[in-house]
Amino acid sequence: MQISNEEKKFLELYSDSNYKKPSVTVDAVILRMIDKESDNYRKLPEKKLQVFLTHRNYPPFKDYYAAVGTFIDLNNTLEETLDLCVLNKVSLTNFYKEQLFTFGDKQRDPRTRVLSVSYMLLTNRNENLENGKWFDIEIEEKKSTTEVSSEGYQVEKDITIILSNGEKVLNNQLKLKIKSSGIKMEKELEILSSELAFDHIKLIYYALERLKNKLEYTDIAFNLLPDKFTLTELKNCYEEILGTKLLDANFRRKTADLVCPLNEYTSDKGHRPSQLFKHNPNWDRKINY
Amino acid sequence: MQISNEEKKFLELYSDSNYKKPSVTVDAVILRMIDKESDNYRKLPEKKLQVFLTHRNYPPFKDYYAAVGTFIDLNNTLEETLDLCVLNKVSLTNFYKEQLFTFGDKQRDPRTRVLSVSYMLLTNRNENLENGKWFDIEIEEKKSTTEVSSEGYQVEKDITIILSNGEKVLNNQLKLKIKSSGIKMEKELEILSSELAFDHIKLIYYALERLKNKLEYTDIAFNLLPDKFTLTELKNCYEEILGTKLLDANFRRKTADLVCPLNEYTSDKGHRPSQLFKHNPNWDRKINY
DNA sequence: TCAAAAGTGTTGGACCTACACCCATGT
DNA sequence: ACATGGGTGTAGGTCCAACACTTTTGA
Numbered sequence: 001m002q003i004s005n006e007e008k009k010f011l012e013l014y015s016d017s018n019y020k021k022p023s024v025t026v027d028a029v030i031l032r033m034i035d036k037e038s039d040n041y042r043k044l045p046e047k048k049l050q051v052f053l054t055h056r057n058y059p060p061f062k063d064y065y066a067a068v069g070t071f072i073d074l075n076n077t078l079e080e081t082l083d084l085c086v087l088n089k090v091s092l093t094n095f096y097k098e099q100l101f102t103f104g105d106k107q108r109d110p111r112t113r114v115l116s117v118s119y120m121l122l123t124n125r126n127e128n129l130e131n132g133k134w135f136d137i138e139i140e141e142k143k144s145t146t147e148v149s150s151e152g153y154q155v156e157k158d159i160t161i162i163l164s165n166g167e168k169v170l171n172n173q174l175k176l177k178i179k180s181s182g183i184k185m186e187k188e189l190e191i192l193s194s195e196l197a198f199d200h201i202k203l204i205y206y207a208l209e210r211l212k213n214k215l216e217y218t219d220i221a222f223n224l225l226p227d228k229f230t231l232t233e234l235k236n237c238y239e240e241i242l243g244t245k246l247l248d249a250n251f252r253r254k255t256a257d258l259v260c261p262l263n264e265y266t267s268d269k270g271h272r273p274s275q276l277f278k279h280n281p282n283w284d285r286k287i288n289y
Numbered sequence: 290m291q292i293s294n295e296e297k298k299f300l301e302l303y304s305d306s307n308y309k310k311p312s313v314t315v316d317a318v319i320l321r322m323i324d325k326e327s328d329n330y331r332k333l334p335e336k337k338l339q340v341f342l343t344h345r346n347y348p349p350f351k352d353y354y355a356a357v358g359t360f361i362d363l364n365n366t367l368e369e370t371l372d373l374c375v376l377n378k379v380s381l382t383n384f385y386k387e388q389l390f391t392f393g394d395k396q397r398d399p400r401t402r403v404l405s406v407s408y409m410l411l412t413n414r415n416e417n418l419e420n421g422k423w424f425d426i427e428i429e430e431k432k433s434t435t436e437v438s439s440e441g442y443q444v445e446k447d448i449t450i451i452l453s454n455g456e457k458v459l460n461n462q463l464k465l466k467i468k469s470s471g472i473k474m475e476k477e478l479e480i481l482s483s484e485l486a487f488d489h490i491k492l493i494y495y496a497l498e499r500l501k502n503k504l505e506y507t508d509i510a511f512n513l514l515p516d517k518f519t520l521t522e523l524k525n526c527y528e529e530i531l532g533t534k535l536l537d538a539n540f541r542r543k544t545a546d547l548v549c550p551l552n553e554y555t556s557d558k559g560h561r562p563s564q565l566f567k568h569n570p571n572w573d574r575k576i577n578y
Numbered sequence: 579t580c581a582a583a584a585g586t587g588t589t590g591g592a593c594c595t596a597c598a599c600c601c602a603t604g605t
Numbered sequence: 606a607c608a609t610g611g612g613t614g615t616a617g618g619t620c621c622a623a624c625a626c627t628t629t630t631g632a
Contacts, residue, residue: 007399010348016401020363021310024404041632042582059299074309074402078393096473102391102406104367110296112305113363115313117391117404152570180570184385184512223473232583249586250622271583272629281441281469330605331609521610538613539595560610561602 023114026082027069029207030121033224042270047236054132060110061197090129096122096223100206120207122223135163152180170195222279230274258283312403315371316358318496319410322513331559336525343421349399350486379418385411385512389495409496411512424452441469459484511568519563547572
């Protein structure tokens with residue numbers, strides 16, 4: 001835009017202090033896939049999806065756990081603010097990041113009106129992070145009501161998300177209503193009960209849904225795995241996210257072009273050694289022609 | 290949450306005026322599919338995707354066109370604010386609505402720091418709306434650079450979006466950089482030149498991408514069509530959004546369970562009458578089990 | 579020897595692509 | 606008559622679910 005004199009004058013006179021503004025936070029749902037060691041020397045470790053939550057030391061929601069986040073900083077972009085926040089609060093760098101959704105309900109925060117721009121972060125780091133804990137994620141969805149008519153349908157799903165870290169177990173109940181009348185479809189996600197701060201269980205649910213959906217048509221899962229992995233590890237990772245079992249032979253064929261075989265093999269495992277693979281970074285070139 | 294005395298006291302003392310806050314707008318990319326009448330009595334009208342843009346009567350960006358939007362109102366949710374804005378400014382109700390993305394670059398708005406929570410709106414209304422114009426959308430993407438190495442690849446795409454309404458032609462150039470190194474993939478969308486206000490051409494691009502992607506696995510397209518339509522109309526709608534031609538016989542089979550046949554037929558058309566269909570509102574029940 | 583995982587082969591069916599072909603209408 | 610769109614049929618190929626089967630290791 002070429003700035004005219006009129007625009008210049010306008011900008012000199014402009015003051016935004018006349019307007020009431022909301023507070024805005026960026027919030028990160030940080031996920032990883034961890035190996036749960038098993039007692040049996042033959043058995044492979046089980047893969048478990050975990051979310052990192054910070055402990056809140058001050059009100060509001062003192063002593064509750066919450067997603068990692070901060071009020072935004074007017075000198076940085078949203079992503080820069082988030083990167084700095086995650087670096088400063090939990091010392092995490094080098095992760096996959098994707099914007100999820102912006103939450104703007106009126107009573108989200110007891111202090112004042114606060115919007116939350118939420119992100120999903122994926123990491124393959126095994127260590128503990130600062131100022132919080134990793135929580136196992138257990139999610140169960142069950143259909144509670146379905147009504148079908150010639151005009152459309154309505155489905156209600158009860159969603160239970162249990163977060164646990166050995167000491168603490170956090171129970172969360174959500175209800176998802178899907179109303180489809182004529183063409184319009186409305187989805188409404190409501191918190192029935194939550195043991196997390198704010199509406200952060202919603203952010204976690206959004207992240208899990210996004211991850212599950214993107215699994216099918218992207219290579220997003222590799223952000224949760226170490227650089228070198230076996231195909232069974234990859235499969236277990238998919239199974240844990242999807243919540244279903246997959247057939248081994250078919251899985252190998254389907255993921256064949258997402259990975260590059262390495263000339264390395266596992267050993268000391270009580271079964272046939274398995275070949276190690278790495279992500280094929282050139283996989284999705286076809287999508288971009 | 291049960292509110293403890295400590296929390297209560299904290300909230301009484303809390304004042305958010307100590308913190309600098311951003312301004313926040315909600316912005317709507319309103320799309321429709323219009324019939325372009327043809328001269329030939331046999332020929333079907335061509336389908337054309339259009340976006341509704343308001344004319345800005347005041348600075349900043351005076352006399353530019355922009356997406357429909359408003360600064361948010363602290364007494365309403367984001368969606369309520371948007372609904373009211375669209376009702377008041379352009380008198381549109383009863384549309385499909387979906388949150389797109391929240392833009393937060395530092396220099397988006399010359400006045401002050403402004404975040405934009407953007408939405409895509411779809412309507413099947415034919416009439417003109419108030420305070421703005423419908424613009425035809427012409428989009429062209431071409432790959433400008435590709436580099437491939439064993440470490441990943443980098444693709445650059447030049448995107449041209451031309452918006453025209455008979456009188457005005459608005460040219461917009463974007464560059465999309467996709468960098469994939471190792472696992473990480475970064476997308477960066479940059480405005481090379483735009484004849485729209487703010488970064489609103491980005492919002493339009495996001496909306497077009499979202500619409501195109503959702504076409505494959507949802508029934509979103511029906512929001513752009515009248516209640517009753519022919520299968521060729523439906524096919525033309527898909528073709529216009531995707532920018533490709535589809536095979537007729539196959540398209541009919543693929544969309545068979547998205548629609549319900551009616552006992553009505555077109556006439557006066559200079560060719561065999563075609564059966565009218567309506568959207569099958571119970572189509573995607575299988576997705577929700 | 580054996581339990582566990584690694585890895586390959588095969589078969590039937592579902593679906594998709596491409597094309598050929600006929601139908602019905604208004605001018 | 607004919608141009609145009611409406612609509613059906615089908616052959617060939619691809620892909621995928623399901624299952625059976627062999628291989629290899631450490632204890």
